[in-house]
């Protein structure tokens with residue numbers, strides 16, 4: 001399944017090597033680079049925090065909320081930018097996540113201590129299921145991040161409803177939105193970097209069985 005959908009996905013230790021090599025192009029290293037993530041809040045994505053073994057700075061700054069959309073927004077980015085070491089730079093990794101079980105089921109992950117597999121990404125799949133069930137219920141309160149995820153999928157409903165693999169399509173739609181927002185936030189706040197280089201790497205985080213390495217399918221690499 002992983003081969004079918006994400007043939008070039010890298011195990012997280014390989015991603016770590018890739019990131020350190022890429023950063024070195026602009027003389028950035030583990031001591032002078034502050035990193036940030038815009039990935040879903042789900043604890044399953046702590047697999048990405050293996051990058052912490054590389055960085056000696058006190059990251060990551062968390063830009064993302066559920067689904068991985070950068071809900072911290074321009075204010076969050078400006079705060080992050082103001083924390084970059086004086087003679088260093090920054091790194092942001094962003095994207096949605098999707099689980100794949102050992103049996104090949106897309107959108108599910110096995111979590112240690114649980115018998116049943118659960119949704120991954122629960123936010124994106126939850127939004128998809130709510131829209132499919134033709135929700136006419138009253139507007140939820142204290143759930144503003146999920147409302148945005150539902151709006152995103154609602155706005156792309158034509159593409160989703162004709163898809164043979166709605167979870168993969170919803171993940172791709174979420175990726176496109178996260179990339180768009182990250183790029184807009186960075187470019188509109190570029191002066192806050194004070195000419196310090198920033199590397200942004202976007203892709204899809206694939207959650208596997210706890211006994212296997214998670215993978216990251218790199219889609220976009222941009223220097224600012």
Ligand SMILES: [Zn+2]
Pocket residue numbers: 040041042066067097120121122123124
């Ligand atoms: Zn999630």
